[in-house]
Amino acid sequence: MSERAAPFYCPYCGEEHLEPREEHGAWFCADCVRSFQLKFLGVGAPRTTASPPSASQPSKENDR
Incomplete structure (x- = not known):
């Protein structure tokens, strides 16, 4: 496990x-007796959420 994925406090009780x-x-918290798991997703370029034009929106080619 990498060092940057280590938690500093419990997400449930804060200890x-x-x-x-x-x-x-x-990880296990001895204060609130709960277990939890971390997952490092990483950082990268943001994804674009561009969608194709729908049928209700005319395209630029149809405007001629």
């Missing part, structure tokens, strides 16, 4: 007494 679990990315 810092965390222990790594055997599963990849899993």
Whole structure:
């Protein structure tokens, strides 16, 4: 597991007494007795959400 995916506090109670679990990315909080898992999604170029024109919107070619 990479160091940048290590949590600083529990997402449930906010305490810092965390222990790594055997599963990849899993952590255990000794204060609230809950387990959680981290998943690093990464950073990259933002995705564009451009969609093709719908049938209700005329295209530029039909405007001639």
